[in-house]
Amino acid sequence: KASDLDSVLAYVKHHQVAKNVSYYGRAKGKNVFIIHLESFQQFLIDYKWDDQEVTPNLNKIYHANDTLSFDNFFNQVGQGKTADAEMMLENSLFGLPEGSAMSIDGTSNTFQAAPAILDQQGYTTAAAHGDVPSFWNRDNTYKSWGYDYFFSKQYFPSIKDDEVGYGLKDKLFMKYAADYVQQLPQPFYTKLITVTNHFSYVLDKKNQTIAKTDTGDKTVDGYVQTAHYLDQSIGEFMAWLQKTGLDKSSMVVFYGDHYGISDNHKKAMAKLTGIKNYNDFDNAMYQRVPFMIHMDGLKGGINHTYGGEIDVLPTLLHLLGVDTSNYVMFGSDLLSPQHDQTVAFRDGDWVTPTITKVGSAYYNTKTSKEIKRLSSAQKRLIDTATNKVTTELSLSDRILNGDLLRFYTPSGFKKVDKRDYNYTLKKA
Numbered sequence: 001k002a003s004d005l006d007s008v009l010a011y012v013k014h015h016q017v018a019k020n021v022s023y024y025g026r027a028k029g030k031n032v033f034i035i036h037l038e039s040f041q042q043f044l045i046d047y048k049w050d051d052q053e054v055t056p057n058l059n060k061i062y063h064a065n066d067t068l069s070f071d072n073f074f075n076q077v078g079q080g081k082t083a084d085a086e087m088m089l090e091n092s093l094f095g096l097p098e099g100s101a102m103s104i105d106g107t108s109n110t111f112q113a114a115p116a117i118l119d120q121q122g123y124t125t126a127a128a129h130g131d132v133p134s135f136w137n138r139d140n141t142y143k144s145w146g147y148d149y150f151f152s153k154q155y156f157p158s159i160k161d162d163e164v165g166y167g168l169k170d171k172l173f174m175k176y177a178a179d180y181v182q183q184l185p186q187p188f189y190t191k192l193i194t195v196t197n198h199f200s201y202v203l204d205k206k207n208q209t210i211a212k213t214d215t216g217d218k219t220v221d222g223y224v225q226t227a228h229y230l231d232q233s234i235g236e237f238m239a240w241l242q243k244t245g246l247d248k249s250s251m252v253v254f255y256g257d258h259y260g261i262s263d264n265h266k267k268a269m270a271k272l273t274g275i276k277n278y279n280d281f282d283n284a285m286y287q288r289v290p291f292m293i294h295m296d297g298l299k300g301g302i303n304h305t306y307g308g309e310i311d312v313l314p315t316l317l318h319l320l321g322v323d324t325s326n327y328v329m330f331g332s333d334l335l336s337p338q339h340d341q342t343v344a345f346r347d348g349d350w351v352t353p354t355i356t357k358v359g360s361a362y363y364n365t366k367t368s369k370e371i372k373r374l375s376s377a378q379k380r381l382i383d384t385a386t387n388k389v390t391t392e393l394s395l396s397d398r399i400l401n402g403d404l405l406r407f408y409t410p411s412g413f414k415k416v417d418k419r420d421y422n423y424t425l426k427k428a
């Protein structure tokens, strides 16, 4: 029912945060690249193995003066993994408690997603991915989100040994995708989804340029190798940006979609991280993934604000000078002085800068110690955080399950008509 939306709108209105005046509109009119770093955890940044930096190119971007890097940014995905990350990043809606929202609701629901919002600002929008278009129901979902173009595997040349794991190898993919992106009318908004650094981290011999780790866990030890390869593809992409001059007119955003090493591999993680009794709390802390915004002239630095994938869309839109107050979004601008630093996980656990909830236990986020006796101030914080997290998850679920956005069109927003989009490649 349309009235189901009332409580959602009331909640969202009540949780508006102030803009950061020194960042609002700083990227107005720029091209936007969203670079999806598959399964990439924050600990890989500055990580060394075999006397080498595993990801030298991303490290350089992370530390650059004109990159805004976040070191307390968490993935918040559930079973939908990549698809949940995409849902949060481009809609500021959570994935569902079970399954993938892109598969379940992507075809039929109404959305007010990043591509459609930026379409009103004169942007051309394109997503690219080196696998079949139907994976995670992208071919339908991207229409609902208003993507003008979706470059999937069928758009790219096919040569011998060009694939590993989930699709085109990243170096080839980034090159092919860039060729298309370069032809788009500007300004453009484009998302490039890498895949090579995906479980089970296999890579052909000639691309293995760093040794595997030696934890003895076969599903873990290739991780640095595929991450190293992904990093090289980023290095090549950055060189291309410079060569084309697009580095001067673009904002480049990098994010890790979710963990690469699941909590089934605690022993291996203990070896990789040097944490002796790597436990469930450590596992929660290692849900940190990169979030970096790189732009010529941007006032950068390492920002310690706590946040997650749900916060990306309002953050980016504010940088682009797009007002978000009429949109239904559950995240908030990471750069706002009023940003709420409670980070929700899909299972209802959460992290704040002081206390972290894992199952029925509470930990001091800074010291990693479990808090056995809660003070009344701590109890209040826990109540507030738990309340916020359960409310937002359930309101978000209500929107997706009830397709509630069909009852609401923000002022100035043009409803997406899926029939306007067609990604089928007509072979000449």
Ligand code: GP9
Pocket: 080, 081, 082, 083, 131, 135, 136, 166, 193, 195, 198
């Ligand atoms: C598949 C790729 C991987 O197209 O995006 O998805 P994931 O398994 O990470 O959810």
Ligand code: MN
Pocket: 038, 039, 081, 082, 257, 258
């Ligand atoms: Mn993924």
